[in-house]
Every structure is written in C-alpha cells, then in structure tokens.
Amino acid sequence: MRIFWQSSMILGLPGIDEDHHRLVAKLDCVCLALHGRNLPAAGRALDDFAVTMVEHFSAEEKLLADMGGGDSDHHISVHRGTADLVDRLRDAITIDQSLAKAEALAAELVNQWIRRLFHEDADLAAKVRDLSPT
Ligand SMILES: [Fe+2]
Numbered sequence: 001m002r003i004f005w006q007s008s009m010i011l012g013l014p015g016i017d018e019d020h021h022r023l024v025a026k027l028d029c030v031c032l033a034l035h036g037r038n039l040p041a042a043g044r045a046l047d048d049f050a051v052t053m054v055e056h057f058s059a060e061e062k063l064l065a066d067m068g069g070g071d072s073d074h075h076i077s078v079h080r081g082t083a084d085l086v087d088r089l090r091d092a093i094t095i096d097q098s099l100a101k102a103e104a105l106a107a108e109l110v111n112q113w114i115r116r117l118f119h120e121d122a123d124l125a126a127k128v129r130d131l132s133p134t
Pocket residue numbers: 060075079117120121
C-alpha cells in the first residue's frame with residue numbers, strides 16, 4: 001500500500017494543504033520502509049509522521065474552536081481515532097516487530113487518511129470559505 005499526493009486532495013486552505021502534502025509524503029515513507037521490509041526505518045518514519053500529525057491536528061482543532069459551533073466533535077474524534085491507529089502501528093513495529101501486522105495497520109491508516117480525514121477537512125474548508133468575506 002502506498003499513498004501519493006493528488007490535486008484532488010487540495011482543499012483551498014494554504015496552510016492546511018501544505019501540512020497535508022507533507023503528511024502524505026511522510027506517511028508514504030512509512031509505507032515504503034514497510035515495503036522494503038525495514039521495520040527500524042518504518043519506526044523512524046512513523047515517528048517523523050506522528051510529530052507533524054500531532055502539530056497539524058492541534059492547529060486544525062484550534063481553527064475549529066475559533067470558528068465556534070458545536071459540530072467539531074466528530075472531526076476531533078476522527079483525529080483521535082487516527083492517533084490511536086498510529087499508536088497501534090508503532091506498537092506493531094517496535095513491540096511486536098511484526099511486518100504483517102504493521103503492513104495491515106499502515107494500510108488501515110492510508111485508508112483512514114483518504115476516506116475519513118479528508119472528508120472531515122473538506123467540511124472544515126467549506127465552513128472557512130462560508131465565513132470568509134468575499
Ligand atoms: Fe482534520
């Protein structure tokens with residue numbers, strides 16, 4: 001499983017789009033290391049991805065809080081679910097040292113990224129656009 005940046009992932013919010021571009025590249029480094037059966041390299045790549053991910057989620061959650069409204073809970077729960085998945089992947093790499101388990105969890109993370117996170121962020125981008133003066 002690999003993940004590549006695509007123009008369809010652009011949401012029109014420059015800071016968030018730059019973060020997403022970097023995160024997709026970093027997540028693909030994890031996939032590439034697993035593809036090469038190199039668990040130590042996958043662990044290092046995952047740590048690098050996770051640092052950027054935590055910063056990104058916190059920036060988005062600040063934006064959600066600044067915009068107000070009560071519908072940010074689901075978005076935040078998707079972030080938490082992704083962070084949990086990253087923790088499980090780290091355990092598979094560093095504790096279980098199971099390539100098969102790590103590959104399955106990395107595939108789940110890629111799917112989560114494409115199917116759920118971008119969906120939530122697209123809603124966020126639409127909300128920001130609605131609130132922006134024209
Ligand atoms: Fe998000």
